Amino acid sequence: MRYIVISNNQTIPVAEIPVLAYGDFFELNTGLVAGHPERHCVNYFGYPVGEKIKLFCCIADDNTHQILISSCLVGRSDELAAFSGKVLSFEKFEREIHENFGITFSGHPWLKPVRYPCNRADQSQEIANYPFWKIDSEELHEVGVGPIHAGIIEPGHFRFICNGEQILHLEIQLGFQHRGVEPLFLEKKKLLQRTILAESIAGDTVVGHTVAFAQLWESLCGFKPVEDIDFARTLALELERIAIHTGDLSAVCTDIAYQLGSAVFGRLRTPIINYMQEWGGNRLGKGLVRPGRNQFPFTRTLADRLREVLDLYEPDFEEMNHKLFRLPSALSRFERTGTVSYEDLLSIGAVGMAARMNNLNRDIRASHPYAFYPALKHEPVVKHHGDVYSRVQIRKEEIRQSIGYIREMIGHVPAIAGSGKLNEEPRPDSFTLSLVEGWRGEICHCAMTGPTGELVLYKVKDPSFHNWLALALAVRNNEISDFPICNKSFNLSYCGHDL
């Protein structure tokens, strides 16, 4: 076998992952993805083994619900034929491997820095001196935005090349938010420290990233979560989705100067996040998800309260939708603005709602279900235009869908079973991968343990890792004044990307 097949959240001995020669590794992985939109790379990364680097490539197959993993040992100074020369969607992974270890990929379109991590191979490069791509022309002008932006928002540098009011090209350089999350997972030895780290990867996806960490850890320790744990996590994931989608609808209204929508959606987010606090003591869900236990069991009383919250939310939400989605001045700003084609989304490996906005059906809840999702039989919301309108519609319809799931679930709150104890130490020499569909899209955490069960590798991938490029493509040929709504309709993560 040239690869090993696992399912989501399955732990395997590292030794069972086939080690291929680079030529075979190349053929296998590019061959799996090329011409197969149902397959995509969920993670591809390097791990130092002495002087060499071991590359691990994980390809998810959405039809068979499997993940196909292979590996390859290469030297740091090797020059390898780039996967992305054949299948572009590997380009970001290869840039990361290049940045971290110095491995060169020939035939790669652009080995642009990813995030200037503190342990990068080439320390002579500084983010402050990044040479942005330029076009020599008397007709064109550049607009630089960032790293600090005008609002209360995370930093990142956007460089536009414009022809008059029209955007010809946008280059996004990130890395300002880099905190060294991945090495910290190895340095911090206590489980609680690692859980807090997972909660801090991206504050708007606390539940998504923490569920990925918890599932991964439980799998490594051979712990099977009882029903009430899975139930609570799924509820929290869907509440997070409702909260952020509602907030983003408000933000999109703000950017088209539609005050009423901005205020109403903005205030509708509050009862949802206040409910998170009622349940677990934090509006963003910090402290709620813990590996191996149900920290704040979901009781019948909480179910009744949630029903009340949703009963109040729904009519006001629908009334506002009814108005917004019939308002010509709003629709004219949404429709055909910031479009990305299906072909482009596929070629850059877009995930989550950014993929689903134009027929690329990628949703881990359906393709690699976990926690309570197998029982929900999730059907992804898929749109067909790839524009702001499609993205806004996905928000609206996913909110409805999430409310539906929550209502269905809280009709039968499972009894608190009291789970077995989580083992202290993970299994030695093992590998695990956990996929979770956060509100933005696919979150992937991978971990590997050494001979005594100690963590030797931790990899985090936020959906924004892929989707920032979708934003850069979306704004091409649009007016620069439409950049804000394009940006907000995606609402990508800086810290989740920069780690």
Next chain:
Amino acid sequence: MFENLKILFHQGKQFIPNVTTAKVPGIFRGRPVISRAETDVEALVEICPVDAISAAPVSIDLGKCTFCGECARAFPEKISFTQDYKISTNIRERLVVQEGDDRPIEVDPAKVREEIHRILGRSLKLRQVSAAGDNSCEWELNAANNVQFDMSRFGIDFVASPRHADGIVITGPISRNMAEPLQLCYDATPDPKMVVLVGTDAISGGIFAGSPALDRSFLDKYPIDLYIPGNPAHPLTIINGLLDLTRKRKGK
């Protein structure tokens, strides 16, 4: 038009009339109270993920605490978190809550710089800099300005340019990659100016403290006018902290 009015009417009154007395719903981990009960102090200190707890006397440093609540969960007879969200202060040491101490945490008027009242007291324009913040404190700062918390009714606003600002509000543990932009932003803010730290990550580095990806040297250079703890800081903590700082005068 009629539809718009109907929508407006259906929202009811959303704003919180009194932000200093409002109650937070459900569980909330605000100012902790540490009893004098005997406990296994070593185990208590050990439990904390960010070394916020020290022994003899048992105390919690809210500048380091991530408000995870694990200490209170494991030692309920020793530690409890109250609903008190007013935990901002201008004195770093005041963030350390000791056993037996149930006093409110406040701004010390004697330590407030004179120009803060004179020049910045009535209308405060702030520039926010997220320096590797995880977007949770940024979220809550935005929420402080929504229709419910409505901080701008007190004359406190966030502005787009440091040139228009009276001070900067920092979130996040300050990454190496943000150290220079933060400095540039500070330098571009006209004098007199204040510096406010929001959230545990900004105050101490939080779970990221000691990471080689950080550069916190900026904080050694300038006085900090206000610490607003939390993970993230609650909008009511933010608003009360800023009001306390700008409205309190020596002798009043």
